[in-house]
Amino acid sequence: MDCSKITTTYPDTVYFPGSPEYAASQNSYFAAFENELSPACIVQPTTAAEVAQVIKTVKDLSPQLDTKQIAVRSGGHTAWAGSANIAGNGLTIDLSLMESVTLDSTDNVVSIGPGSKWAKVYETLATKGLAVVGGRVGKVGVGGLTLGGILELFLYYEHYTNLNVRGSFILLCGNWFRLRQCH
Ligand SMILES: Cc1cc2nc3c(=O)[nH]c(=O)nc-3n(C[C@H](O)[C@H](O)[C@H](O)COP(=O)(O)OP(=O)(O)OC[C@H]3O[C@@H](n4cnc5c(N)ncnc54)[C@H](O)[C@@H]3O)c2cc1C
Numbered sequence: 266m267d268c269s270k271i272t273t274t275y276p277d278t279v280y281f282p283g284s285p286e287y288a289a290s291q292n293s294y295f296a297a298f299e300n301e302l303s304p305a306c307i308v309q310p311t312t313a314a315e316v317a318q319v320i321k322t323v324k325d326l327s328p329q330l331d332t333k334q335i336a337v338r339s340g341g342h343t344a345w346a347g348s349a350n351i352a353g354n355g356l357t358i359d360l361s362l363m364e365s366v367t368l369d370s371t372d373n374v375v376s377i378g379p380g381s382k383w384a385k386v387y388e389t390l391a392t393k394g395l396a397v398v399g400g401r402v403g404k405v406g407v408g409g410l411t412l413g414g415i416l417e418l419f420l421y422y423e424h425y426t427n428l429n430v431r432g433s434f435i436l437l438c439g440n441w442f443r444l445r446q447c448h
Contacts (some may be wrong), residue, residue, distance in 0.1 A: 268306035280307045300345035304357040340406015379408040398423045
């Protein structure tokens with residue numbers, strides 16, 4: 266993967282081996298198996314639009330986009346190699362800077378960035394006397410647990426985290442990409 270083209274578009278979000286940002290991201294996974302993988306570069310977008318732009322740039326470089334060359338990382342707590350990091354010529358999209366937690370005006374719905382960790386979500390909501398169905402360990406990511414977690418706080422009262430999701434921004438990558446809000 267030629268990460269230099271992404272650097273042209275977003276010079277402050279692409280990190281290469283040897284930089285402190287690359288090392289910090291690479292070494293921050295829960296499992297050593299993941300820490301040991303070294304992608305060609307790590308991208309740390311701060312908005313959904315930037316994620317989309319990175320995918321677009323990668324696709325422009327190679328129209329036959331091989332998604333096996335791209336890893337996506339939220340909280341980095343999956344315990345096997347290659348789940349949220351990648352080796353060799355691949356690119357890791359590290360969402361950890363997308364960690365916003367925002368309540369709507371009626372305080373009934375919270376918008377959570379895909380790189381957030383549950384501790385920050387709980388701390389933010391607790392200031393309002395609120396809570397949400399999520400992971401039992403604060404360092405686990407909202408992204409991965411929402412997609413695949415099954416053991417949540419309040420599970421027996423409010424069901425799984427993903428059943429409490431009101432809507433998501435979905436990035437689809439076929440001939441092109443779309444960004445869509447559900448519900
Ligand atoms: C110490 C520990 C405690 C745990 N506690 C709980 C618990 O209490 N309850 C429970 O149900 N589970 C728990 N788990 C399991 C945990 O929910 C899963 O490992 C989960 O996948 C971790 O999510 P993450 O975002 O931290 O991990 P990541 O490894 O960053 O992501 C997990 C997977 O989801 C993908 N992914 C993440 N975000 C996105 C996104 N926005 N778009 C597309 N793909 C994405 C990644 O590519 C990866 O394949 C725990 C795991 C550990 C290691």
